[in-house]
Amino acid sequence: MTDKELFEELSYNRKNVYESITDEEKTKMFSLCDEYRVFLDEGKTERECVEKTVAMAKQNGFAALEEKNSLKPGDKVYYVNRNKNIFLAVIGEEDIETGFNLVGAHIDSPRLDLKQNPLYESNSMALLKTHYYGGIKKYQWTTIPLSLHGVIFTRDGEKLTINIGEKADDPVFCITDLLPHLAQSQMSKKMTEGIEGESLNILIGGIPVGEDVKEKVKFGILKLLNDRYGITEKDFISAEIEAVPAYRAKNIGFDESFVGAYGQDDRVCAFTTVKAIFDIDKPKKTAIALLVDKEEIGSAGNTGMLSASFEMTVAELIEKIKGGCSVTQLNRVISNSSCMSSDVSAAVDPNYESVFEKNNATYAGYGMSLLKYTGARGKYDSSDANAEFVYRIGKIMDEHGVIWQTGELGKVDQGGGGTIAQYVANLNMDVIDCGVPVLSMHSPFEVTAKSDIYMAYKSYVTFYEHMY
Numbered sequence: 397m398t399d400k401e402l403f404e405e406l407s408y409n410r411k412n413v414y415e416s417i418t419d420e421e422k423t424k425m426f427s428l429c430d431e432y433r434v435f436l437d438e439g440k441t442e443r444e445c446v447e448k449t450v451a452m453a454k455q456n457g458f459a460a461l462e463e464k465n466s467l468k469p470g471d472k473v474y475y476v477n478r479n480k481n482i483f484l485a486v487i488g489e490e491d492i493e494t495g496f497n498l499v500g501a502h503i504d505s506p507r508l509d510l511k512q513n514p515l516y517e518s519n520s521m522a523l524l525k526t527h528y529y530g531g532i533k534k535y536q537w538t539t540i541p542l543s544l545h546g547v548i549f550t551r552d553g554e555k556l557t558i559n560i561g562e563k564a565d566d567p568v569f570c571i572t573d574l575l576p577h578l579a580q581s582q583m584s585k586k587m588t589e590g591i592e593g594e595s596l597n598i599l600i601g602g603i604p605v606g607e608d609v610k611e612k613v614k615f616g617i618l619k620l621l622n623d624r625y626g627i628t629e630k631d632f633i634s635a636e637i638e639a640v641p642a643y644r645a646k647n648i649g650f651d652e653s654f655v656g657a658y659g660q661d662d663r664v665c666a667f668t669t670v671k672a673i674f675d676i677d678k679p680k681k682t683a684i685a686l687l688v689d690k691e692e693i694g695s696a697g698n699t700g701m702l703s704a705s706f707e708m709t710v711a712e713l714i715e716k717i718k719g720g721c722s723v724t725q726l727n728r729v730i731s732n733s734s735c736m737s738s739d740v741s742a743a744v745d746p747n748y749e750s751v752f753e754k755n756n757a758t759y760a761g762y763g764m765s766l767l768k769y770t771g772a773r774g775k776y777d778s779s780d781a782n783a784e785f786v787y788r789i790g791k792i793m794d795e796h797g798v799i800w801q802t803g804e805l806g807k808v809d810q811g812g813g814g815t816i817a818q819y820v821a822n823l824n825m826d827v828i829d830c831g832v833p834v835l836s837m838h839s840p841f842e843v844t845a846k847s848d849i850y851m852a853y854k855s856y857v858t859f860y861e862h863m864y
């Protein structure tokens with residue numbers, strides 16, 4: 397062996413996925429990503445993602461947990477919590493008390509929520525006030541086509557599902573921005589202050605209607621909404637309506653190697669997680685996929701990872717498998733379980749290399765990212781996985797041809813961020829952060845590499861099949 401070969405063997409080197417896979421896998425990768433783009437287009441909110449996942453689950457032989465009185469190995473069930481959070485399980489051959497294998501991702505994404513009293517008129521234009529959700533760079537959300545998604549209850553209690561701006565002949569909405577000619581003082585502000593939160597108002601109409609009415613354009617819109625949907629202004633108070641980018645997911649590049657779309661954090665992991673569990677038939681250990689809401693605002697709330705919903709559903713699962721479930725049994729099951737907390741990592745951006753530390757960064761095209769910890773500053777808000785667990789996960793990935801890479805979220809003290817991993821760890825479960833590197837994270841058009849999407853999917857299948 398030459399010194400050069402020995403050096404190669406002794407060093408840690410990342411591998412580009414394309415240099416390590418067969419043509420057959422490459423074909424599978426591209427078709428998986430075609431399906432992924434449809435998932436993104438049909439699931440632009442947490443509610444839509446749950447609905448889409450339920451439809452896919454039913455096609456893959458899953459039944460509602462409530463409909464089952466008992467469960468046996470090979471049974472496939474799902475449980476939906478308040479239309480925004482879904483739990484899927486395939487019952488394993490082994491006693492559930494040896495633990496389950498969980499992959500968890502989140503299906504909420506940064507966006508603009510309508511305020512509860514959003515409608516107003518200004519300068520003969522009707523607008524909707526918003527409150528942004530999650531960590532956004534506000535300037536990125538102006539001057540792009542927006543669609544409106546959500547639910548609104550009419551006075552008579554009818555629940556209307558809203559989805560306007562996605563179909564080819566639908567109108568869209570937008571937030572205007574100042575012309576450069578008059579932006580001299582705006583352009584000299586700090587980027588965090590250039591666009592203010594209270595300036596994220598969405599243009600929705602401009603035709604004045606009626607006689608002796610103070611706000612004729614607002615009246616026109618209220619009349620139209622009432623004629624078309626039977627709603628009044630008061631109905632917005634209980635509504636949940638989200639403004640999201642109106643365009644569809646696209647392939648990026650001459651070689652179509654990337655996917656560009658809104659909401660890939662973290663629907664890229666949600667999609668690959670559910671695709672993986674659909675491929676599992678009779679696993680040794682019970683396989684669970686969990687898609688949660690509210691991660692982008694701290695995981696609180698009854699549909700977020702901090703909700704007791706997860707443990708309650710596990711208890712119900714145990715009860716239906718074993719005919720009962722004591723607190724000790726539930727604790728034992730959860731303590732013996734393993735979790736891949738699947739969320740996006742920051743891919744090194746060629747335009748902004750300086751914020752990354754190149755030996756400990758994730759790169760687009762170099763496979764699934766495996767992060768021992770995330771967090772900020774001195775590892776705050778991180779669960780910091782145990783060495784034993786990191787080793788075991790890395791080993792099974794290597795044994796089954798998964799291309800993966802390690803990294804952390806940028807240089808020390810450059811910033812940082814947390815995931816649901818810390819809350820899963822608090823349940824006394826082994827958990828590691830993993831997922832897909834993404835460019836332009838939290839923007840209205842995030843970018844991922846198809847090769848990493850494929851490897852994330854492959855890693856979850858491997859985890860479900862071989863982690864025991």
Ligand code: MN
Binds near residue numbers: 661662691
């Ligand atoms: Mn995320």
Ligand code: MN
Binds near residue numbers: 692838
């Ligand atoms: Mn995020």
